[in-house]
Amino acid sequence: MESRDDLRNFHKCKLCIYRTRSTHKILNHVRLHRTRKKEDLFVCNLDSPQGYQCDSCDFVTHFKVLLSNHIRNVHKELEINEDLRHVLKSYECGECDFQTCSVMVLLKHFCNSTHDCLKKDLRIRYSEQCFNCEYCQFETQWKIELKKHIMQKHSNPEDIKWLTCDHCPYKTIVKQRLKTHLQAKHTETNPEDLKWFKCEHCFYKTKWRTKLKNHVISKHTNPENVKWFQCEHCSYKSKFKPHLRNHMLKHTNPEHVKWFQCEHCFYKTKWKKELRNHVVSKHTNPEDVKWFQCEHCFYKTKWRNKLRNHVISKHTNPEDVKWFQCEHCSYKSKFKPHLGSHMLKHTNPEDVKWFQCEHCFFKTKWRSELKKHVVSKHTNPEDVKWFQCEHCSYKSEFKTRLGNHMLKHTNPEDVKWFQCEHCSHKTKWRNELKKHVVSKHTNPEDVKWFQCEHCSYKSKFKTRLGNHMLKHTNPEDVKWFQCEHCSFKTKWRNELKKHIVSKHTNPEDVKWFQCEHCSYKSKFKALLGSHVLKHTSPEDVKWFQCEHCSYKTKWKGELKKHIVSKHTNPEDVKWFQCEHCSYKSQFKTHLGNHMLKHTNPEDTCSVMVLLKHFSNMEHQGLKLKCDYSHKGKMKCQLKNHILLNHINPEGVKWFECEHCSYKSLHKSSSKNHIVSKHTHPKDVKWFKCGHCSHKTTQKGHLRNHIMAKHTSSKNVKWFQCEYCSHQTRCKSFLTRRCKVV
Template identity: 40%
Template sequence: MYKCQYCSFETDLKVGLDSHINIIHEGRKIDDILRHILECYKCKNCNFRTYSLLLLLKHACSCDKEKRSPKYSAMEADNWREYTTTDGVRWFKCKHCPYEGKRKDCLRKHIIRKHADPKDVRWFRCEQCPHRVKSKFELKQHVRSVHTSVVVSKMLQCELCPFKTKLSGYLKKHIAGMHVHPDKIKWFQCDQCPIKYKERRNLKNHVLSKHTAPGNLERFKCERCAYECARKDHLQSHTLRMHKDPKEIKWFECEHCPYRTKSKFDLKDHIIVMHTVFEDSELLRCELCPFKTKLKSYLQRHVLTMHRNPDEIKWFQCEQCSFKAKRKCNLKQHVFLSHTPYEDIKWFKCDCCSYKTKLKCNLKEHILIRHTAPENLDWFKCEQCSYECKRKSDLKKHVNRKHGDDDLKWLQFEQL
């Protein structure tokens, strides 16, 4: 604190003390530029007072934290909104796109991220893996989240659930997404449809995929095959799944079974479906039939496949024949199975016999049926008779064929 030698005035900033002495004790005129420095800012929640707007905003985030609801987040700090405004702001606009920012360095970072030629970018490379980024801050985040052990990096724990992370930004997003009441969230609304998101990047991806003409999309092409997409993260996922050496992959392994995957999200879905016990009331139910499932994505896929009006569906049409599908992945599978030249096919071969197939899932099913001992199988048993089988699809067919479809009970099984 800076204290005045002539009176009891005190302030957090030296410039505030100098202005006080010049104006109050030396009789100088008040400069309009410095007039706001003499304004005393008061906190709404306590007796805190300061002549620094920055200190007030910082104080507003932590003031009376114990008395507030545990679901409090920085988004609820009304003090921020009272003293922040866009009136009179000088905006720095990008020449290449509609982006605009309040700070010149933000515009410079935007141009480097979005519009700079990769050859002209100064890349920050990780010393422990091939990962590289355009920002030193992003490199620090990468090292901390990927290469720093839990012992060294203190985990940040959510106060309302078991979620924990190494990065404070991830914790804030988690709280905003999972524990903040929808009425207190700043939603990002799409201008062309009723959908809205909690994060700006999700809105951007939505506009890109749903409302942008194909000719205006920037395509990201794979350097090793003909694959291309409209989003960079999809290209990264493709490269990880299709072209990365298995020895270099960080596998996510299940603690309950031998299952492993290249994607952390796939592992979460696997644990929910295979190893998590749900009560009947916790399952997600279809409003149009008795179908129920553990995952929201399965329910969305079910509604699209079973209940959507054909006129409302965006069909994916094959360019080489009359085949069309409701899902893009089904179209890709069709093209691969029906129109891919024989010499370009990557065959999946069985280690125990001469069987080979175009699809990995077919190889897994073949090994399960032909080369797995009966005692090592998880048999699917009918609840109404002694029938049992190795495949869930066969059990569905049996229930539908033998026990009638009065209640369509076969729809209640998970679609894995």
């Protein structure tokens, strides 16, 4: 039998039958009891004490005496020690037929069985040995842990004896934490002389053993072999108990939470680490910050984890990255938090926690989006930290947008281009590539459409739906963007930018987009894209076909206009009414052109000014000076004038009729010719006069007819000839007469 000295050298657990000679092992064992739930507190799954194995068979027992009896009865040829010939006392369980010769084995039987008689007594013993906090539900087995808890959570900071760092403003209550801080931040030791703890599975290394343990658990341990800490209020679970504690603050009443307030601004948070990050990012001088520089590029950051993410996303081979795949779609990400944010798209809206704006009806599934919304919509511009571009006047409220903008000033050779797998399209922005793939190469049935609640409009992109919703929003509830140079205002910031570029920016300061096939150039890349379709082979163009007739076009906007003007009930159309006369139009641009008729010529942009602009452009066959005193209020009239008078006919694209020798400089004139001359009357849409039996194939002719025949002379604007007393109701009639004369 074991001597009395051997028994004294064992450390015994007070909650189960476990014992060991190692102090470290007994402490780890006790921690297992602390981390368990109350119902599993006294259940020990360890096979202790260590059993004794028979050398001749598979017999195992907890005591040498039983092993001796086994050897004597089964293996009689073996020599038996006479000191082990004892009669053992048998112990029986009162609840079942279990029998044993060991009291400790009997105790283990009670712990692992369903008998509650002993568990209740053991729980009482455990609760008597715990130290409970007077202010909260915290409990521990160690008195020193209780002291630390009270000092950190329930003590006035002024009454605490702080341990301060001599090199920086860091301070703490625990001496060991100060040592760790000094070693990590202010020790000028050669990294080669430090004792590094390296991971056996990857290249990770650290100065602290505990971090290595956490790394192995989080990265290289099978989830089935990990003890998970489950939240009682939601589906969140974590491999580490401190993470669960931080998460529980989300479910804690704000009144019962200790808030960490920033000394420099109104920011406050539930997490001390978040406050530190806030102070570093917002209120610390960049010269006093330790920057983490990327070895592969010029990127640098204040946080080590962001540098790791940068290296993984920018400089790591995709084959060497662990991808996180979505279970519902083809989305995958290099970072688990990104996958978590993406999963909200597949979550039932009723099961999602929505973040509601306090100032308007906006709500979102993501807290970061709510912050951006508050900054951009409800924050005074003077209180916003603007990020200014070093190369131009661009500035933004968000650093990420400034980063995207900087690509415009980056040498194309130094930019990482995102190439489309289906066509030759490439872009500097990953988000633009995603939009391109969705809009151009994705089956409409596989796209998630965003439907307007007020009309039939739908879009593949949520942002466009948001812009569209402004059309149905009360003007009083809309934030208007006012031009600083004129009375122009709009609901969309992008439209204001276009207005300033087109109306109030010096042409020399504008970046022009030049067509490779002709002399056309534009201030906007989108307009150049639309123009290039004129030089594209019809076979290579995606045509937009009308569902109601044979009409088709290269431009989606033209198809929309066609449907509105030809196949939409007038009662369902939003009409734009002129304030000065009875004119109304289905299109706002038409109303704008019409309003020029009611505008003072002195306030109107003269065509001669536009001619001066055209003279700076190297048109083929275009004279630098106009020989005529032509002027007008609309740009289209100037273009027609230039085509008729100043362009060499050989350099003009003519629209020829397929049925006869007729040709025209204008596509619309060619269409009108085909309708009036070569189309069967049954297939023509006739415009009938409401006062007589007159009908015509052209809407403009009907207007002239009504004005000439059925309009009172008092309500007509007369056009006077400059050379004689002749006057007419239609300007086109006056132009024809002047040419004849």
